[in-house]
Amino acid sequence: MPEPVVSPAAPLRRSITLRQWQHEALQAFLHHRAANFLAVACPGAGKTTFALTAARHWLKGDRLPLVVVAPTRHLKAQWAQAAERFGFHLEPDWDASTGDIPSDMHGIVVTYAQCASAARTLFTLSRGGIVILDEVHHAGGDLTWGEGVAEAFAEANTRLLLSGTPFRSDDAPIPFVRYTLGDHGDAVSDYEYDYGEALVDGGVVRPVFFPRFDGHMEWVGADGSMKEASFSDDIASEDRGARLRTALDADGQWLPTVLVKADEKLRQIRKQQPDAGGLVIAMDQEHARACAALLERWTGEAPAIALSDDPKASDVIEAYARSDQSWVVAVRMISEGVDIPRLRVAVHATTTVTSLFFRQAVGRIARWTPGLTSQKAYFYVPDDPRLRHHAQNIALQRRHSIDKRIEKEAQRETALDDLNRAVQIEEQPSLFQALSSTALGGEETPPPADDGIDPHEDIVIAAEDLAGLPIDLPPPPKLPGRDVDAKAALGGLRAKHARKKDLRNWNADRVLELVRATGMEHPMVNAELNKRSGIGRVAEADETQLRRRLQAADDWLESLRGVR
Template identity: 50%
Template sequence: MLRPWQRRALDALADHPHPDFLAVATPGAGKTTFALVAMIRELSRQPGPAVVVAPTAHLKIQWADAAARLGLHLDPSWSAGQPFSPDMHGIVTTYQQVASAAVDLAQRVAHGVVVLDEVHHAGDDRAWGDSVATAFQFTRRRIALSGTPFRSDTQAIPFVRYDFDEAQPDIEYGYGDALADGVVRPVYFPRIDGEMEWVSADGSHHAASFGDALDRTLTAQRLRTALSLHGEWLPSVLVRANSALMKVRRTHPDAGGLVIAIDTEHASGIVRLLRERCGVRAVVATSDDPDASDRIANFSRSADPWIVAVRMVSEGVDIPRLRVGVWATTTATELFFRQAVGRLVRVTPDTRGARSMMFLPDDPRLRAHSMGISEARRHLLKRKEEQEEDLLADPLEAMMVEEGEQISLFQAVAATASDNGSSEEPEWFTADPFPAADQEGVPLTLFPPPTPGGKVPQVGEDGLPIQAMHVTKATLRKRNADLVRLLVRRANMDHKAVNLELNRLSGIKRISDATADQLEQRLEAGEKWLTRL
């Protein structure tokens, strides 16, 4: 079923005269479904390669799984230099991978369709922006997505239309709109004040609460002091947040909590504090951990209470059971804030009417960001019809630490939390305040995508695949690898020789390029070989 805003966006895309289309929709609204349905419709009208560019490796799997549920098979394991598999409709890649394969991609995806997820990442690095422009210059349709309106203060992002430095969306669906439709949860922001003491890099001693006016450098140092593992502000807030989560779990037993940490060492310390102060265990997901994607996926399916993340659970990651968050990072930009809060807004059928909560340091930048979101929420709950304008971005948001500051000389001395009266404690469940129309949706009718070459996936009664093709192929590759190890022992040959012989018998050059049918043929050849030994 499509939500009404998704149908409006598809209609706008169908009428759009240009190849570039920017959809800005609040986290949790369903950008992924919109983009995949749009891609399927484009391919139904004119076959061609399909490409999704995601910000992180973890999101490649998430995109591939979501596409497979709609009958579109995208390969998340593709890497530069490989051909596109003929039994897949296309690939999911990352901006970093595009930067290393731009010219090659430009030839492969000419006249195809590309989705640029969280397209503002194409502006993170000039090389990324240039490579995106090169790789997709010939694609016939470029669909760009973002979870929040964004600016381009350094360089223009390819395929995005600007009015001065503001990106101009072709369809926009904000948090207030999604609240009114019952698509997302309301989020409340308990803001915790405190008394912080620290020694700056120049040796000067400072003491301040979050209510004291400070310059940019001291504002950043005050926040770092509050978030220090050695003070009492952070442990106190973790205890409050865990108490809130335990209360939620009385009626939502698998509800989860998210702590956003500064770095790997900080995350480890938070895990220790949760264990020592609250008696609970936490999962850790950090960007430098190769197993982080698996940890996030396992956490999303479990009933574990807490996950502590560093640059991993910020945008696109879908864990609908998250209900409580703790802001424990020194990053304070509005874009990151809205993306992180978006992890707490996703609605599920069994938690309709539920609320979420993000515990914040009462830092002026975070206060401004939270008030912008809270205003949209209050307008809905009070049934006001007029929408007030968003708060202006805080001029301090762009920098946490002055360039060249000697971090090693900074020292947090003490930090204690206090209640400043600004905490919002919601009723965690309410009589359903939202209209049901959007939850019911409208019929979703998909034009069938072109059938990829090779093995046709098994489908269920609903006509959709039982298993994603990329999962089927990963399973077949593993079975092939296990068989090779057995043949190495039985045939007294090395791995290279066994692999070359199996490739010859099944008519493939490389196992990474093989279709599902070819992988099965390779298994059959190996099993016959094994019976002769």
């Protein structure tokens, strides 16, 4: 997510420049009388900046609970880092055993899974405060998650719900969401900002194009019979999944062909943007490794692989985001929410075909990067009818929006002269077997007129597209032992939660040294250190207490060395 543009001001006040939609959404939120506010804004539009600005205004410097709920562990850390830029110290490593919000933190970040397991604790912790529920449709993905969210935040004063795309519920309704048909149907948003509007505004999202590839697939059906079809063939709905899975089989020819085409496009883009990256969304972990092997065989460079069974997956994503490595392969970890603005190319190599998932995946390559005047992005997809439908809907929205921009630009006399003054703003049947697959069409043959590829479509950004609306920010709540000064108002040089994590790790290292040096058991060493430093539990200790405990451990070790 882009850094907010901060204006110098008095020590206890700051201002931030918001995009037009963020400003409108903020005003709608501040004037909203109900406890629940649902903001739907396309991926890349800046929901995080809007939400944290809203939290600053809602809190008005008061020390009230602030809780953020995110879909994944990686996104917890991402939210904590973003909050630092707004002067909020949020603890992403909180768990139910910790109990309350740490005394030196403004709030916590938890996952939807944690809401299910720690609902009672969160109920007490969040009472009277504000809760931000990111990608709130996840609360409907698991019945226990929804129940947990409903219980955990029943007594929160305000609940700010965020989603990157409109959603609906035909089964269990998502807590705190209003629906068109009572407890089901389409979710009713209080503010909505879609992909088309973002394209018209300019400088928010990229125009995304959808090269689609047909193919000829052969497989053994669930009943053991031989089957074959292309994506253009009308087949029984129960065979569509097998056809798509066959195309995506790493041992066939369809997938390698499409990966090569996608890499060629990425290489072309990297001539203008050297750090541009590509994303492959795979079916599962085994498939992800196979896709990575295909890419390495073609490119000579091993791609990054982010797998949910790897405890270091978040580190892999962060390292990739900071590097200029070409490709990253993932299953779901990067398909939603993860912020890697340099991604310009993606390959849909998964059998997940829902509209919600598709739009979220497209969002990974749609975020505009300041400083580049032309930023087309490309999402390579199988020409499966379901995916074709999703792609055509977005392409139609894109074309309509670019037409609007052309009309808008025609009314500007010196738009191109202003470019240099642009500013930064912020399970398969047992008998199923894939036999072969061959890619057909794509960019080598003239595409059908409705496949969303038009080389002449682009967005030209002028300075006035990027001009935002500055607003004042109330100071963040004061923490014990800290003055809200100029630096604290927008976060310190290093995130407090990261410093505390380091201190807990160093404390754990000292305990191991003391166990070896004294022959005492771990619990005994921990209890003695807690006694010497005057704390109850390490998990509940603030930064000052952790430093005091670390010093107590060092003093103990030094005294043991003196005895020797």
